[in-house]
Amino acid sequence: MTTAMQLTNVLKTLADPTRRAVFERIIREGEVAATGLVQGSKVSQPAVSQHLRALRDAGLVAERREGRHIHYRVAPKGLSPLIDWLGHYETFWAERFANLEKLLKESE
Amino acid sequence: MTTAMQLTNVLKTLADPTRRAVFERIIREGEVAATGLVQGSKVSQPAVSQHLRALRDAGLVAERREGRHIHYRVAPKGLSPLIDWLGHYETFWAERFANLEKLLKESE
């Protein structure tokens, strides 16, 4: 079960474009060290570090220390609060316009 | 097609618990006048009005004027940026742990 607070946390965390970009890179690259994320980022190392902390606190990423490097990866259940919330209201939406799945197919 | 800005807007708009509560009431009640939303809200009428504006600006709700009442309803495509974004990364997640649909079933 997810709480409203967890959902709020996930939404807030993903709402910042810079932070979301970091998250998307972790998704795409599978497992990245913080250094790698700083490279090619528009913001400073501390800024990236702070974003990584936020992502971790929101449960969106997990980390694995390897020597002095810390590798970040997506946390499987991190998006659950969001998916759960969408799923919870799916029935309401389905009645009124279309279901989630259909919207998914229609996208792009 | 949805832009990153639209997604950011939707996420930011839903990230506030009070505003999200307003949105959820609109989902559940189908079509509500602003007055109805102020009733039973913890915040003032202007606060609700500001939240409604934010929801409308994010494309999450639509309005219909009827005399001096304005009735709000969910905008069908409002969540598209969010659904699209989840869908866009679904393949990446599927490869790594589970697909969106499965997570949806597992929820609750």
Place this chain on the structure above:
DNA sequence: CAGATATATAAGCAATTGCTTATATGATTG
């Protein structure tokens, strides 16, 4: 140990946010 590298934390600051009270606008009713 000393130096280098990887990451985190601290402090400070401008910008944004969400609320309030007060007031304005718009529509209806008598």
Place this chain on the structure above:
DNA sequence: CAATCATATAAGCAATTGCTTATATATCTG
């Protein structure tokens, strides 16, 4: 028209946010 009801806007304010620079911590290497 005047009064009332529904909603929006303005102004102000405390709290939060995202960044910066400076510094600390932790790990590795020679």
